Amino acid sequence: MxxxxxxxxxxxxxxxxxxxxxxxxxxxxxxxxxxxxxTKAFHDGAGDLASRITPTKTIQDxxxxxxxxxxxxxxxxxxxxxxxxxxxLRPLLDDDDLIIDAGNANFHDTxxxxxxxxxxxxxxIGVSGGEEGARFGPxxxxxxxxxxxxxxxxxxxxxxxxxxxxxCATWMGEEGAGHFVKAVHNGIEYADMQMIAEVYGxxxxxxxxxxxxxxxxxxxxxxGPLQSYLVEISGKVAKAIDPDTNKPMLDVIVDAAGQKGTxxxxxxxxxxxxxxxxAIEAAVVARNLSSQRETRAAGEALFGAAPHxxxxxxxxxxxxxxxxxxxxxxxxxxxxxxxxxxxxxFGWSLPLPQIAKVWRAGCIIRSAMLDDMATALAEDANRNxxxxxxxxxxxxxxxxxxxxxxxxxxxxxIAMPALASGLAYFDAMRTARGTANMIQGQRDFFGAHGxxxxxxxxxHHGPWGS
Ligand code: 6PG
Numbered sequence: 001m002x003x004x005x006x007x008x009x010x011x012x013x014x015x016x017x018x019x020x021x022x023x024x025x026x027x028x029x030x031x032x033x034x035x036x037x038x039t040k041a042f043h044d045g046a047g048d049l050a051s052r053i054t055p056t057k058t059i060q061d062x063x064x065x066x067x068x069x070x071x072x073x074x075x076x077x078x079x080x081x082x083x084x085x086x087x088x089l090r091p092l093l094d095d096d097d098l099i100i101d102a103g104n105a106n107f108h109d110t111x112x113x114x115x116x117x118x119x120x121x122x123x124x125i126g127v128s129g130g131e132e133g134a135r136f137g138p139x140x141x142x143x144x145x146x147x148x149x150x151x152x153x154x155x156x157x158x159x160x161x162x163x164x165x166x167x168c169a170t171w172m173g174e175e176g177a178g179h180f181v182k183a184v185h186n187g188i189e190y191a192d193m194q195m196i197a198e199v200y201g202x203x204x205x206x207x208x209x210x211x212x213x214x215x216x217x218x219x220x221x222x223x224g225p226l227q228s229y230l231v232e233i234s235g236k237v238a239k240a241i242d243p244d245t246n247k248p249m250l251d252v253i254v255d256a257a258g259q260k261g262t263x264x265x266x267x268x269x270x271x272x273x274x275x276x277x278x279a280i281e282a283a284v285v286a287r288n289l290s291s292q293r294e295t296r297a298a299g300e301a302l303f304g305a306a307p308h309x310x311x312x313x314x315x316x317x318x319x320x321x322x323x324x325x326x327x328x329x330x331x332x333x334x335x336x337x338x339x340x341x342x343x344x345x346f347g348w349s350l351p352l353p354q355i356a357k358v359w360r361a362g363c364i365i366r367s368a369m370l371d372d373m374a375t376a377l378a379e380d381a382n383r384n385x386x387x388x389x390x391x392x393x394x395x396x397x398x399x400x401x402x403x404x405x406x407x408x409x410x411x412x413x414i415a416m417p418a419l420a421s422g423l424a425y426f427d428a429m430r431t432a433r434g435t436a437n438m439i440q441g442q443r444d445f446f447g448a449h450g451x452x453x454x455x456x457x458x459x460h461h462g463p464w465g466s
């Protein structure tokens with residue numbers, strides 16, 4: 001039987017959820033997993049959707065089960081596994097069959113795979129939203145030749161999240177453009193999560209609040225301008241109780257953050273592009289640092305714990321909310337700035353307003369702010385988002401709160417790397433006469449590198465030698 005509309009390889013958490021989503025939207029799908037037991041368990045657990053799912057025991061069976069021209073989604077771990085899977089699949093396929101890598105690939109790998117594919121159809125798509133998103137509507141960022149995107153767009157838009165009826169699935173550009181946009185999404189995700197963790201730290205350590213009250217604060221913020229998936233789940237995480245000990249879950253969870261590497265890729269790429277994303281960099285560094293638990297404990301023993309406690313009238317919860325607001329705008333501004341830089345550099349014409357739109361629902365960084373960001377980017381995609389009137393107005397009202405929170409954190413030994421980086425970025429971007437004249441003087445002094453003069457001309461040298 002070769003009547004499945006699409007195939008999927010890899011029935012891990014994301015692959016299984018995506019396959020159910022596809023079946024749920026009325027598309028027949030054939031699936032294959034390296035271990036047949038998993039395929040069988042998946043099919044057995046598919047309930048009413050099982051009749052639309054064809055489980056297969058070999059890749060050849062999978063290929064045979066799909067209608068031509070075929071489309072097959074790979075949902076396998078990023079890296080070598082994707083190359084291995086493509087190598088195993090290609091010889092079994094016709095020249096117009098399409099392979100879609102829907103994992104969290106490094107976009108450089110996707111560029112290479114797209115070039116290696118030559119005229120053979122290949123897409124790299126970023127899928128965001130975790131397991132629930134994959135099952136009920138993720139945000140989808142497509143990359144590769146437009147004609148191949150168009151071929152599967154009916155399925156991908158049908159399974160995607162909808163923002164007020166608009167599908168959150170868009171073609172971003174050639175080759176690895178979709179995976180690049182997904183990587184920046186994850187960079188912003190890291191910074192957003194880190195900033196939330198920092199205000200959590202100020203509530204817990206600075207203001208001495210218990211987890212239930214902190215959860216209430218996040219729940220309240222989630223009803224205001226900070227409304228977002230990450231603020232919402234942070235409230236739920238803060239309120240959760242460990243069934244084994246009856247303690248708040250956050251007292252039970254080890255303070256060392258994991259990472260699969262997408263944030264790191266973003267930061268490395270930003271350095272190649274010379275795109276300033278300091279809040280995202282700070283968030284990646286904070287994760288690296290969080291894993292050094294023994295060293296941190298030794299540091300506390302050596303230097304003593306920081307004083308932490310902040311008088312309540314110094315930082316109010318409203319101040320914290322405003323600080324998070326400012327920090328969030330600045331980290332999104334950095335992320336979109338990086339996308340703009342990459343677009344120029346790689347000749348991709350990345351559609352910035354559409355990227356903001358595609359992130360409005362389904363993905364991990366979905367938030368109320370993104371709709372306004374889409375509007376601001378549609379007005380002028382080349383302008384830094386912090387200068388768009390609606391965000392400039394908010395920053396004018398909130399940057400002093402950010403300053404207050406970062407300053408109180410510094411005074412009381414509460415580390416706030418992402419918020420502090422956001423603030424430093426803000427201050428740098430509103431300083432017409434900075435201090436790089438000193439750097440240029442130093443460079444010319446020790447290396448005769450030359451400098452531009454305020455009164456005109458390049459390549460001048462100072463009187464250092466005389
Ligand atoms: C998403 C997430 C998803 C995954 C990250 C986790 O958009 O759905 O970003 O891709 O949760 O890979 O990344 P870390 O393990 O690096 O935190």
